[in-house]
Amino acid sequence: MNILSIQSHVAYGHVGNASATFPMQRLGHEVWAVNTVQFSNHTGYGAWRGTVFPADAIREIVTGIDERGALPSCDGVLSGYMGDAAIGDAILEAVARVKTANPRALYCCDPVIGDVGRGVFVRPGIPEFMRDRAVPAADVVTPNQFELEQLAGFSVGSLGAAVAAARMLRSRGPETVLVTSLQTPETPDDAIELLAVDGQGAFRLRTPLLPVSVNGAGDAIAALFFVHLLTTGSAAEALSRAGSSVYGLLKATAEAGSREILTVAAQDEFVRPSRIFTPEPV
Numbered sequence: 265m266n267i268l269s270i271q272s273h274v275a276y277g278h279v280g281n282a283s284a285t286f287p288m289q290r291l292g293h294e295v296w297a298v299n300t301v302q303f304s305n306h307t308g309y310g311a312w313r314g315t316v317f318p319a320d321a322i323r324e325i326v327t328g329i330d331e332r333g334a335l336p337s338c339d340g341v342l343s344g345y346m347g348d349a350a351i352g353d354a355i356l357e358a359v360a361r362v363k364t365a366n367p368r369a370l371y372c373c374d375p376v377i378g379d380v381g382r383g384v385f386v387r388p389g390i391p392e393f394m395r396d397r398a399v400p401a402a403d404v405v406t407p408n409q410f411e412l413e414q415l416a417g418f419s420v421g422s423l424g425a426a427v428a429a430a431r432m433l434r435s436r437g438p439e440t441v442l443v444t445s446l447q448t449p450e451t452p453d454d455a456i457e458l459l460a461v462d463g464q465g466a467f468r469l470r471t472p473l474l475p476v477s478v479n480g481a482g483d484a485i486a487a488l489f490f491v492h493l494l495t496t497g498s499a500a501e502a503l504s505r506a507g508s509s510v511y512g513l514l515k516a517t518a519e520a521g522s523r524e525i526l527t528v529a530a531q532d533e534f535v536r537p538s539r540i541f542t543p544e545p546v
């Protein structure tokens with residue numbers, strides 16, 4: 265597979281493309297990484313340095329790839345942290361160019377807006393852009409529970425409500441919805457869940473809750489889920505593989521007591537997860 269991945273880059277640590285690129289490469293895929301920002305580190309530290317690129321900088325890189333004649337061989341576009349709402353237009357233009365060149369290519373949008381702990385952590389305009397423009401253009405969306413609520417417009421206090429919210433997003437365009445970090449009153453205290461919903465049905469994958477609070481796991485799981493979906497065609501299989509890999513990655517991270525995910529040290533988890541979790545239909 266050839267994946268055009270348009271998201272943030274950090275020099276230190278692993279979020280955005282610095283989380284997503286290597287796992288896809290480790291699975292044997294080519295990644296055309298286009299960076300929306302270059303920061304020293306992720307924003308979860310509260311302080312960072314660097315640059316949000318202008319939307320035209322992203323257009324330039326995509327135009328250059330197009331000029332190499334590569335877009336017909338692009339299998340999928342993955343987008344994540346944008347930095348600025350104007351970058352959204354450049355991302356959707358890139359999706360349109362890829363789909364013109366290869367009508368079979370899919371667009372996976374990780375609608376990075378915020379999370380339960382930090383609330384909204386992106387610039388004004390981005391949540392609205394994700395809801396009104398990116399979700400309708402996407403084939404796959406990968407919100408966490410907080411983002412699912414923002415996009416659907418109602419709170420998700422049960423598994424049933426999460427399935428309903430995912431189905432509402434599907435009705436706006438995307439065939440497949442992956443909900444990450446789902447915790448409802450039905451979730452055991454020592455567990456965390458993923459939920460995949462497509463035209464076939466809904467699947468839940470439950471794993472132990474690890475004593476970590478990290479950034480970048482969402483970016484890794486979106487990338488892994490997307491490439492496994494592209495290669496297997498099965499949301500349930502992609503859920504099992506991506507969820508098992510990220511569990512192994514975070515277990516190693518917890519054991520090391522690291523604040524950054526161990527993307528490099530735990531790389532075998534992307535290929536052969538130590539423990540395989542199986543989704544159940546819900």
Ligand SMILES: Nc1ncnc2c1ncn2[C@@H]1O[C@H](COP(=O)(O)OP(=O)(O)O)[C@@H](O)[C@H]1O
Pocket residue numbers: 378379408443444445446456457458471472473474475476477478479480481482483485507510511514
């Ligand atoms: N503390 C944790 N214990 C176990 N798994 C976790 C934990 N935090 C995250 N994960 C896994 O990583 C996935 C992505 O989570 P998360 O980092 O919360 O996404 P995002 O950063 O986009 O909010 C979760 O769905 C879950 O499978």
Ligand SMILES: Cc1ncc(COP(=O)(O)O)c(C=O)c1O
Pocket residue numbers: 272273274279280303305306307308345376478479480481482483484
């Ligand atoms: C620069 C940057 N990119 C991406 C993300 C998203 O990371 P996550 O995978 O935790 O949603 C963050 C979160 O803090 C970030 O600061």
Ligand SMILES: [Mg+2]
Pocket residue numbers: 374376408482483
């Ligand atoms: Mg995320």
